[in-house]
Amino acid sequence: MTTGVRRRMGVEERRQQLIGVALELFSRRSPDEVSIDEIASAAGISRPLVYHYFPGKLSLYEAALKRAAEDLAGRFVEPAEGPLGARLLRVMGRFFDFVEEHGPGFSALMRGGPAVGSSTTNALIDSVRQAAYEQIIAHLRVPEPPARLELVVRSWISLAESTALIWLDGRRIPREELQTQLVHDFAALMAVSAAFDDEMGALVRRVLADEPADGPFSDLVTRLISLAS
Amino acid sequence: MTTGVRRRMGVEERRQQLIGVALELFSRRSPDEVSIDEIASAAGISRPLVYHYFPGKLSLYEAALKRAAEDLAGRFVEPAEGPLGARLLRVMGRFFDFVEEHGPGFSALMRGGPAVGSSTTNALIDSVRQAAYEQIIAHLRVPEPPARLELVVRSWISLAESTALIWLDGRRIPREELQTQLVHDFAALMAVSAAFDDEMGALVRRVLADEPADGPFSDLVTRLISLAS
Numbered sequence: 001m002t003t004g005v006r007r008r009m010g011v012e013e014r015r016q017q018l019i020g021v022a023l024e025l026f027s028r029r030s031p032d033e034v035s036i037d038e039i040a041s042a043a044g045i046s047r048p049l050v051y052h053y054f055p056g057k058l059s060l061y062e063a064a065l066k067r068a069a070e071d072l073a074g075r076f077v078e079p080a081e082g083p084l085g086a087r088l089l090r091v092m093g094r095f096f097d098f099v100e101e102h103g104p105g106f107s108a109l110m111r112g113g114p115a116v117g118s119s120t121t122n123a124l125i126d127s128v129r130q131a132a133y134e135q136i137i138a139h140l141r142v143p144e145p146p147a148r149l150e151l152v153v154r155s156w157i158s159l160a161e162s163t164a165l166i167w168l169d170g171r172r173i174p175r176e177e178l179q180t181q182l183v184h185d186f187a188a189l190m191a192v193s194a195a196f197d198d199e200m201g202a203l204v205r206r207v208l209a210d211e212p213a214d215g216p217f218s219d220l221v222t223r224l225i226s227l228a229s
Numbered sequence: 230m231t232t233g234v235r236r237r238m239g240v241e242e243r244r245q246q247l248i249g250v251a252l253e254l255f256s257r258r259s260p261d262e263v264s265i266d267e268i269a270s271a272a273g274i275s276r277p278l279v280y281h282y283f284p285g286k287l288s289l290y291e292a293a294l295k296r297a298a299e300d301l302a303g304r305f306v307e308p309a310e311g312p313l314g315a316r317l318l319r320v321m322g323r324f325f326d327f328v329e330e331h332g333p334g335f336s337a338l339m340r341g342g343p344a345v346g347s348s349t350t351n352a353l354i355d356s357v358r359q360a361a362y363e364q365i366i367a368h369l370r371v372p373e374p375p376a377r378l379e380l381v382v383r384s385w386i387s388l389a390e391s392t393a394l395i396w397l398d399g400r401r402i403p404r405e406e407l408q409t410q411l412v413h414d415f416a417a418l419m420a421v422s423a424a425f426d427d428e429m430g431a432l433v434r435r436v437l438a439d440e441p442a443d444g445p446f447s448d449l450v451t452r453l454i455s456l457a458s
Binding site for chain 2: 111112116117122147148150151154155156158159161162163166167170172173177178180181184185188189191192193194195196201204205208220221223224226227228
């Protein structure tokens, strides 16, 4: 029955295929530069058929972004086992994997602009930030995060985003170094907040108590002491 | 001659007045919620006359944003005198003044969206970030900033932006505390980078050598040592 006959896809299957093709193209170049013709050609179908599944480029872009957002949020999930520093370092590795896979599309999205600045795309970005925030809070085991902890975690997430964007712009620093640096930055921002607030101080003491003597935090502290001397 | 007769404004004077009125309204509420009718009413002129000076709300918004961007960039200018920590603390005070004066408009702008995400608005945001970056580099007296320094300064600027945005969302932490915290954060991020890179290490040593024994950096270090013990 199938000999010489190209199997016809179902509606949902075709939609998913188009989303995958579009995500691939939107990841490699700025969305402004990707045309529906190009997506149709890459998917091996006609331009009108693309419009049959998606009313326009924006809706296809948003569907691709939704898939990317779910993918990225999934990479933040890390078993609650072992020292926190090592967990965060693994998450940073997967975050930079994602950034590397979707470089130009990630830059265009995070730098904003008419093609990518819809309320839907902004809501998707916020949902990923929220997923990252909730993961970190869960790992810190703080059921009701105080305002200072929320500030440190959320502002560190924006630090991680901008570090990745700056890295993409020329890749002048090895990404492995930046992954470690962001883990250290997290510890440093926590410590700065903890130095002036008892509640944060108690939290940081509890977290650091679980860190191994040969882990990244101990390494950082040793180096900082040597720098200060 | 002027008795009972309202003085007629020149074209440029009227444009500047409209920009001022619009900036005031765009600062207090999200640009989406401000209508041309409202701007006309606040300026005491007719709606068609507004359109005579500005073709649409976006162009008036962009003109208002340009004025705000110049205002903010001006607040980063600080005499190259005295310890660096104290200079940065004064700049942070003026930055939070600006954020407080333009709260809702600042939030709407930085969170993006269709009404504010034009390429012109993005270029204006980038120009302010660049002005902040150049000021900091000038104060550090580094003619050719290495990639690691550029990364620390630019990513810290995004940390300052997100800290201000989180503060605006509920104002649960006193702004004076956050101004100091951001100065400490800058020192902490520099130190993290310096701990693993000799060039950054030399730079941080030179900067810290000029800091007073009773300044904010010394205070932070003392508190961090007490936290770690």
